[in-house]
Amino acid sequence: MVQFADRVNRVNPSAVREIFKLMADPEIISFGGGSPANESFEPDIIKEITAELLTKQPDLMLQYGTTEGWTPLRDAYIEHIAKPKGLAFDRGNIITTTGSTQGISLSIDAFVNEGDTVLVESPTFLATLMVFAKVNANVVAVDMDEDGMRTDDLAAKLEATGARLIYTIPTFQNPTGRTLSLERRKDVAKLAALHGAVVIEDDPYCDLRYSGEALPPIKSFDDADNVIMLNSFSKIVSPGLRVGTVAASAEIIPKLTVAKQCSDTHTAILPQAICAEYLNRGLLPGHLKSTAPMYKERLDTMLACIEKYLPAEAEYTRPDGGVFIWLTMPDGFDAQELLVTATQKYKVAFVPGAPFHADPADGKNTLRLNFSGATPDKIEEGMQRLSKAFAAQL
Numbered sequence: 001m002v003q004f005a006d007r008v009n010r011v012n013p014s015a016v017r018e019i020f021k022l023m024a025d026p027e028i029i030s031f032g033g034g035s036p037a038n039e040s041f042e043p044d045i046i047k048e049i050t051a052e053l054l055t056k057q058p059d060l061m062l063q064y065g066t067t068e069g070w071t072p073l074r075d076a077y078i079e080h081i082a083k084p085k086g087l088a089f090d091r092g093n094i095i096t097t098t099g100s101t102q103g104i105s106l107s108i109d110a111f112v113n114e115g116d117t118v119l120v121e122s123p124t125f126l127a128t129l130m131v132f133a134k135v136n137a138n139v140v141a142v143d144m145d146e147d148g149m150r151t152d153d154l155a156a157k158l159e160a161t162g163a164r165l166i167y168t169i170p171t172f173q174n175p176t177g178r179t180l181s182l183e184r185r186k187d188v189a190k191l192a193a194l195h196g197a198v199v200i201e202d203d204p205y206c207d208l209r210y211s212g213e214a215l216p217p218i219k220s221f222d223d224a225d226n227v228i229m230l231n232s233f234s235k236i237v238s239p240g241l242r243v244g245t246v247a248a249s250a251e252i253i254p255k256l257t258v259a260k261q262c263s264d265t266h267t268a269i270l271p272q273a274i275c276a277e278y279l280n281r282g283l284l285p286g287h288l289k290s291t292a293p294m295y296k297e298r299l300d301t302m303l304a305c306i307e308k309y310l311p312a313e314a315e316y317t318r319p320d321g322g323v324f325i326w327l328t329m330p331d332g333f334d335a336q337e338l339l340v341t342a343t344q345k346y347k348v349a350f351v352p353g354a355p356f357h358a359d360p361a362d363g364k365n366t367l368r369l370n371f372s373g374a375t376p377d378k379i380e381e382g383m384q385r386l387s388k389a390f391a392a393q394l
């Protein structure tokens with residue numbers, strides 16, 4: 001028998017990753033992941049960019065690189081992603097990461113000691129909860145409503161706990177699809193400054209908007225320089241490339257860089273260079289514009305199916321973008337039990353809501369549905385199957 005360290009013993013396997021394994025069954029229709037549509041990928045463009053990079057700069061592509069990241073990508077991020085959001089950064093404000101997952105992990109490495117209290121939305125991204133579990137943080141949940149995290153509750157909990165870190169997903173939140181309102185974005189920055197707390201603003205879905213007006217990031221109200229903003233190419237170009245970015249003050253970036261040196265030295269150069277070239281060719285705005293109607297159709301189809309097929313007592317969010325809808329059933333309903341029937345008998349998958357809660361005893365009556373990964377036909381069929389699973393349970 002081997003003896004594991006406490007830090008891995010504390011972490012349970014991700015409920016989403018476990019559901020990914022079910023995907024090996026071709027009959028399953030999955031609303032379980034958080035994946036972009038396969039139909040959104042542009043393999044021909046990626047192939048052409050890759051061939052050009054390997055032809056023109058083979059040594060640079062195949063050699064080790066710097067921990068801070070591929071310089072043309074940091075510059076392209078500043079120009080093509082940050083600037084259109086009204087943000088001005090220098091290269092010293094940016095490092096690239098191996099997906100935003102690593103940005104979360106490095107930020108937690110840099111700011112959370114064992115036992116520290118951290119504040120998160122309730123519910124929140126379960127992979128972040130896993131990282132907090134690994135470092136043995138005391139996770140305190142802040143209430144949400146349709147406008148995202150409730151900043152009155154945030155203020156009260158900052159006051160009561162002395163927490164020094166706030167983790168938020170402000171736009172089309174995972175798992176709820178909710179978006180933090182403009183006023184609350186300002187409030188989060190203000191409260192963090194007042195309490196000397198760091199904010200991790202994890203915003204991988206901000207560019208997947210299908211209706212309504214874009215909102216400025218919390219980072220744009222960050223007069224105190226304590227917001228760490230994470231963006232990712234996963235949902236807008238490809239998750240398999242594993243490229244994300246961190247934007248933070250010139251004081252914070254070097255510490256994250258040291259933490260990254262302990263983790264993976266640097267993010268793979270070729271995927272970073274592909275993302276840089278993609279941005280520099282000006283391809284992103286057109287891609288977002290052309291994929292939005294497809295995603296909107298999927299979102300609208302799923303909302304219509306919830307209305308048509310699911311129990312009338314189900315409450316659900318109606319997001320303007322992103323990839324998730326959050327469903328709440330009356331107290332006493334068990335979404336984990338529904339998952340067993342749904343996957344085994346009706347071949348349809350989703351993620352039960354409990355693992356997205358700081359206290360997994362909460363949210364048993366909730367579930368997350370992903371609408372981006374399946375075609376409208378599959379959504380229609382999958383939701384009919386799900387309605388049968390609901391009927392069997394109720």
Ligand SMILES: Cc1ncc(COP(=O)(O)O)c(C=O)c1O
Pocket residue numbers: 034098099100101102125169174202204231232233234239242243244
């Ligand atoms: C809120 C949130 N943050 C981070 C990530 C991780 O993204 P990446 O693929 O960039 O690691 C996800 C992916 O689902 C997410 O939903």
